[in-house]
Amino acid sequence: MSVKQLCYIGFHVPEKQQLAKNLVQKFGFELFAARVTAWSKQLALRRGAAVFVVNERLKAAREIPLMFSSSPYKDQIILYDADLEYAVSTASNICFEMENIPGISQSLQEQGCQMLIPPTNVADEGGCVTYAVVRSILGNINHTLLDRSQYCGPFLPGFHGVEGSSKDLKGAGEVTHFDHITYACPPGSSQEVLDWYKKCFGFQRFFVHQQDAAEGYSIQGAGMGLRLTAMHCNGSGLTQLDHDCKLVLAESLPQQRKNQVDTFLEQHGGAGIQHVALYTADIIRTAAAMAKSGANFVEPPLTYYNENGRAREIQLVGQDPDLLEHYGILLDSEVAGEGGNISPNPRGKQFLMQIFTKPLFAEDTFFLELIERCGAVGFGERNIRALWQAVQNYMDKQ
Incomplete structure (x- = not known):
């Protein structure tokens, strides 16, 4: 169960929290991909290989009809993460790129780990990825296990590319x-x-x-x-x-x-x-x-x-x-x-x-x-x- 690399670190913040804006304006990150629905906003920002994903659960998500409460549809409010609706703004997800997500998930379950999201396939015109989410034993930290070896889109299926959403910090070191x-x-x-x-x-x-x-x-x-x-x-x-x-x-x-x-x-x-x-x-x-x-x-x-x-x-x-x-x-x-x-x-x-x-x-x-x-x-x-x-x-x- 070897980790290939760290893919991104995920935040969960309230609606209209200024984290994404500050990462761009003050720290020189580039907003390069986004996924916006009626229920959530997910923004992917990067500097070099350092990628943050800022997840905002919108107020409209609380108004989803009860008919969706037990369906897979509701689970897709936040993709590639488990939305635990934490009380304060938090960095809570570390995504590891790995192979054989179904096999790894089964092994983790056999070791007593809590799988928040079972192996799931998501695809768009850029290809397909497989991911699962496991809860760590520490606090609210969880890990997305991601195989995107068959994907060539801007970030992940469901996200669209964003251009020109960065601030040039004059003279900034890399x-x-x-x-x-x-x-x-x-x-x-x-x-x-x-x-x-x-x-x-x-x-x-x-x-x-x-x-x-x-x-x-x-x-x-x-x-x-x-x-x-x-x-x-x-x-x-x-x-x-x-x-x-x-x-x-x-x-x-x-x-x-x-x-x-x-x-x-x-x-x-x-x-x-x-x-x-x-x-x-x-x-x-x-x-x-x-x-x-x-x-x-x-x-x-x-x-x-x-x-x-x-x-x-x-x-x-x-x-x-x-x-x-x-x-x-x-x-x-x-x-x-x-x-x-x-x-x-x-x-x-x-x-x-x-x-x-x-x-x-x-x-x-x-x-x-x-x-x-x-x-x-x-x-x-x-x-x-x-x-x-x-x-x-x-x-x-x-």
């Missing part, structure tokens, strides 16, 4: 793909989640830091209590770790003050997708263009750029400390990769740069991350601490 997806998890749940993904989809542990241990990588001190555990699934068509599907599990450690994971669990109504990292080949240009277009980023701790040796560290890897401080971008050159190894970099220097947006919804839940890697495949402790503190400072002010 966003190429999703780097990782982070889940906010209840305390003590990470191992069970890891085991489920390993059993169901063949995911394996990915060590985020050279001090990562079997139970995860714990960071404590100064009111911070966080455990990160990560896994990845290297798709059959992918050869580089930077392009595989990485899932990061974040949970609070006990006896710490209320933090952003706790806030997410409270305001989201349970576990779910906390943030998605977009990989960019030039984070300075990307962040600058997004900020100019109205994107809001959290501010790093005031002392971050003045810490002993920080400016020198930034200069040693060829970056400008003043420029990074101007845009609030964090840099960490002490980064380990899988198993503590570091990927080779032609320049002989390994580091990564990161920045977080403010939450995209009214609740302090989902946000985006920009990340640029220069030879580094893991995550740096100092960046984790600083990013965590930046988000925490913002939420404390709220």
Whole structure:
């Protein structure tokens, strides 16, 4: 049951929520396909290989006659996803491209998984796809299992292509793909989640830091209590770790003050997708263009750029400390990769740069991350601490 690749990440938002508009206007995504019916609106947006699908269940859907309530027709209000009518805006679906969807679905059912939508065929003039939807064991997260090997349309059957629906962010650096997806998890749940993904989809542990241990990588001190555990699934068509599907599990450690994971669990109504990292080949240009277009980023701790040796560290890897401080971008050159190894970099220097947006919804839940890697495949402790503190400072002010 090998995952070929991550196809898209799906949102469920209320009618007329501004997420799709903001992704285009502020973050430079292109609206390239849409499906609009009397009952729902589904918009597909992309930058590079990073694809979001925004699902809006329209008010008219509540007025569907009862005669349709038990028919397949009602199930098609939202295609390629299970509409659970969640109470708040949420990112809840991760679509995996796979083969033999009927066989995989049967195997998952035999393992006790809940199939929200059984294997279903959908076709139009572009060809045919097969999909199913399985519920994960964590929060409201579900997975669409999709085989579109026999389809050549603009996106998926039922969607029509859209042209000219993007905003040109002048000078923006390229966003190429999703780097990782982070889940906010209840305390003590990470191992069970890891085991489920390993059993169901063949995911394996990915060590985020050279001090990562079997139970995860714990960071404590100064009111911070966080455990990160990560896994990845290297798709059959992918050869580089930077392009595989990485899932990061974040949970609070006990006896710490209320933090952003706790806030997410409270305001989201349970576990779910906390943030998605977009990989960019030039984070300075990307962040600058997004900020100019109205994107809001959290501010790093005031002392971050003045810490002993920080400016020198930034200069040693060829970056400008003043420029990074101007845009609030964090840099960490002490980064380990899988198993503590570091990927080779032609320049002989390994580091990564990161920045977080403010939450995209009214609740302090989902946000985006920009990340640029220069030879580094893991995550740096100092960046984790600083990013965590930046988000925490913002939420404390709220």
